[in-house]
Amino acid sequence: MQTKPMRAFALTAFGALCGAAALGGCASTAGPPTTATAAPVAAPLPPAPGVVGGAVGQALDEKDRETAVAAQQQAISSGERKSWRGAHGAYGFILPGPESGACRDYTHRIFINGRPQEAKGQACRQNGEWRATG
Template structure:
């Protein structure tokens, strides 16, 4: 094969490549820009103990925080603790006797003057009382 034949074949090969990729590039449609996903807010963790159940669903966020604080204080101290929320809800937590590493408690909540009562449990974990149910 002589030099001019090799040049002709190389030129033909390059031309075919340019045409193939050039045509495909012209016929392609640009991808739409990918929209940045909006950050998804994580759901707040469930409230601990009795307030995390049906009773807590009837409370505002602020009242629920006050009730949770009273619940924690009562089980930690072993002394009955009352609380009053901003929107008229109120209640009290009565801890039971310490039985080993755990103690039961009763949380009575008044919403719109109607009493609701539930029982829960707290246990010592790493030297601190934690509401477990």
């Protein structure tokens, strides 16, 4: 049997632990607290540069869009026609125009389910690198 001073010490220590740790469930005899968890939300993808980021590129899945963007950048940088073929059946080519000052126009033709779609864009040099601006 515990003596009164020992019992008072035990209760005081228990109370101090609950208050100091702010555990909220110390005085409760219920089960563990439940927490609501929200489903993870996927961050939206940044827009693809140039015409692939527009209406023409919206019908492409993510992997095919990456392939199209890489080919578009290569064509713009080199000034030479570049073809590409995605993993899911889409394909296309980019025809860059001649440099005009620090910019060049280009045409990107994309075939989705065999149907051609075409868009025109422009790329300009920024800090020595070609960037699709539209």
